[in-house]
Amino acid sequence: MVATLAFVLSRAAKGDYGRNDRGSSGAEDGGGIVYSPESMEDRGKQKDDLGGLEEKVDELEKLTDSLDEVPEEELVGTLGEAVELLAEINARIEARLDTAGDESREIGALLGQVDFGPFDEAMEDHEHRERTTGEPGA
Numbered sequence: 001m002v003a004t005l006a007f008v009l010s011r012a013a014k015g016d017y018g019r020n021d022r023g024s025s026g027a028e029d030g031g032g033i034v035y036s037p038e039s040m041e042d043r044g045k046q047k048d049d050l051g052g053l054e055e056k057v058d059e060l061e062k063l064t065d066s067l068d069e070v071p072e073e074e075l076v077g078t079l080g081e082a083v084e085l086l087a088e089i090n091a092r093i094e095a096r097l098d099t100a101g102d103e104s105r106e107i108g109a110l111l112g113q114v115d116f117g118p119f120d121e122a123m124e125d126h127e128h129r130e131r132t133t134g135e136p137g138a
Contacts, residue, residue: 053092060085 063082070078 049092049096053096056085056092057088060089096099 014073060082063078063085069080
């Protein structure tokens with residue numbers, strides 16, 4: 001599979017696909033590069049959020065482990081704490097799911113702008129050669 005993908009990509013790269021009038025891909029002049037420092041900052045924030053979520057889950061586990069030892073008169077308060085922790089954990093999970101959904105839609109929109117024509121042509125050519133010679137990667 002890796003050999004097939006390498007072959008297809010090399011075939012696609014042989015064309016002038018994605019080149020500007022000077023024969024450049026645009027990467028040299030920054031035209032093909034997309035960089036957003038905010039996304040890198042978001043990654044750090046997500047790690048912090050995950051760490052906070054893990055702390056809340058640990059706190060909830062400790063609380064549930066201690067339920068057998070809680071006196072009956074304190075049980076309602078302890079269960080109230082557990083419900084609050086669960087609500088906070090749920091809110092954080094829902095926020096992460098919303099963020100993931102937004103990122104997924106953004107990636108889908110970006111992929112919708114990509115021209116896979118050269119890749120598809122090279123793949124079809126490779127598959128045709130493979131069928132006619134019977135050898136993978138031929």
